Amino acid sequence: MSSPFEFSPVKLVYGGEALGFHAGRTILSPRLLPDERAEVEEIRRQKGVVHVRPLRILEPSPERIKPFCAYFGSCGGCDYQHLPYEAQVKAKAEILRETLRRLGKVNWEGSIPAHTSPAWNYRNQAKLKVRADPGGSPALGFYEAESNRLIPIVACPIVSPRLNAVLTALRSGPWLSALAHCREVEVMADDLDEKVMLTLTGSWDAPEEESLAQKLLGEIEGASTVAFTRDSAMKVFGEPHLVYHVEDIAYRVSPGSFFQSARFLLARMVTAVAGMQIGGVAMDLFAGVGLFTLPLAMRFEQVLAVESHPQAASDLAANAGATSRKNVRPITATTFDFLRRCAQMQPDLVVTDPPRAGVGVATLKLLLNLRPRRLHYLSCSPPTLARDLSFLLSHGYQLDSLELFDCFPQTYHIESLARLSCRG
Template identity: 30%
Template sequence: MNARSRARVSSAPQISTIEDLSHEGRGVTHHDGKVVFIEDALPGERVEWLRTKRGPNFDEARLLKVLEPSPDRVTPKCVHFGVCGGCASQHLSSDRQIEFKQRQLTDALARIGKVSPPRILEPLQADAWNYRRRARLGARWVPKKQRVVVGFKERSTSYIADLQRCEILRPPVDAMIPALSALLTSLSIPNRIPQIEVSVADAAVALVIRVLEPLTAADMEHLHAFEKAHDVRIYLQPGGYETVAPLRSDLPPLTYALPQFDVTLQFLPTDFVQVNGPLNELMVDRVIQLLQLTAEDTVLDLFCGLGNFSLPLARRAKHVVGVEGEASLVARARDNAARNGLTNTEFFTANLAAEDLQTSGWAKRRYDKVLLDPPRAGALEALPVVAATRPNRIVYVSCHPGTLARDAGVLVNQLGYELTEAGVMDMFPHTAHVESVAVFERIQKKKK
């Protein structure tokens, strides 16, 4: 950026009234006929702001002062809010956060999918603090501080926020960040450790430390001492996920339970598990209620992972078929079913986003109910197969309202289903992330 461009960006402070929130949770206003996104500003507020970036379609700005605050503004619990990029909405009351997410969902369904649910489900919520059992923390050696900084990335920068505590991480990791910083600083390669993956199981805490160079014997002593002092399990990752290995090999596996279904699942510290454990329990219960299962139902669970939904489904249905793209997770799902004494399940490996699924044996069967739980990219490629199996009811769990809306439009406008209900589930409180669930029923053709 040249000097003239910098001068234009660093214009004089402006005063505006905030009209709305963007999908990322930023305040939206207009200035000189152009949209401006302002960090931390809330609808209805009159604020003073300074432009930080000009773009062809919109500008970005920094909040300088709230002149007339919204009644929905609250004091953030975290002292790092505004610097750390882990949360975006701590300054907005919980009720308004949920309303914002619900509107994101219904707006996307209408705008993208051209559909509207006749019934809005009550939002699903659990504790808003200390909920995060899975996280990837960045680590960076900072020469000026002569130590390794550990935390999430800062907002709009590549720097790591220098955290002392995290109010959304599950205990004991929420208060462990300074100790992790000290541990990494004590090692012989403090500038060659880019991240720590955190995984909090029901009875253990796993820390996967990425190391770009070999550790010394003294380093290993430090790591073993930290494990003992903080009652955690340390894993080292020198390469890809296949290289992850624990310091000790005599420990029991990581597990989490879904007690209402008498199910316990084992997982590895790098496996995908739902971030919010208490909300996950509520979500599994809601999904099974929405599927309206009977003891005679055969259910297809696409994107099944290690069995988070499949195993509880098997407690209620006659037979469950799970399909997942990652072979290691499929193996874990089979093992989990066996450990829980479930003999009415089958699991298959298939790339649900790319393969010609019509030729797969499992895809040629008839299913009474189908559960979809895809990643952010959605389930578009799998929808023709789903429709071909002619389920009476489809429940779609989504982590992105845009792709859910797109897929809902296909199911309703092309494949013979109607959207009957939808709602949000607050998997990530204090962020703009929208988790949701939608129900589709097959339209029965009238007999002549």
């Protein structure tokens, strides 16, 4: 298949690609839609699947639209700009359903309501790379898909206006040379899109850090925190953390701590995940800085919140300490270690929001010893959700609802909430 060939995909699959068949082989292509005809060329074979790239569209799908961003197709950040937003959401719901069925034998026949977001400027954070361009000068941007070749970026339409303004400022000559020692610049804006926390990863020496931090804080509009990380060490200048409000709760977020990036969906996620119950005991596993812990504390008598990352755990403890009811027990541990040591108690609700690897069967086995009455599983990875749901459904739980939070418009990423209850 080394010469170009004609290809017509049959469906979109998890990962952003379109799948189809040609000459008895499974083909995967980015940036194509079901039923359109395109000329494609092979780029690699992996586990019997032929990965191709589209050369030209011969017959477009009626759904196809012109991508908004000039970098679409080269920058590795977005996958679906050629599909209208409503169609992206519909496709994601079906991809979720199919992934659960194919990988977990979980046949969810019910509806999958979607919480949609404005399709642009929705991210409150971005991770920019710094690399030398072909001429040897430092450049700022994102990686090309599946490579570490840098695409220098002027603006990114999925990040917030404030972050685009920071990006524009940092791209100007003097800053780029000052950032030449940097490998990565992470920027996060607060809920008002005013204050910005910058986290720079690279090799620095102490005097250079101090003067660069003071310059960034003084000259980049909105910059309120500048952190330097090298290996596992971190040095912070300016305000020690960002304060992010969701509804009327203020969360402290330090450099290095996880925080959700979908600025328009946070309040709806909190309401859906924390539920309605008043009274009883809740656990928040993989709690981060406590995004769900604090709302749970308003609804339950006691909340145990577990987080293993040192910075996030310290934010969690501070955020928990600031609650008026003082009914949160923040625990710095891995979920596995916490559950291994956990005394016999039956929580009314367990919220679990793991990284992409999912909770995993070993940890779920420990969780099942507690027999929680209800389980709210927020997932950013349908394949690991499929594995974990499959285990839970064969161990006494039923799936009551499945919802999609479109936290990542224009990309293939799928965030979903599965609500389960104990059958026994």
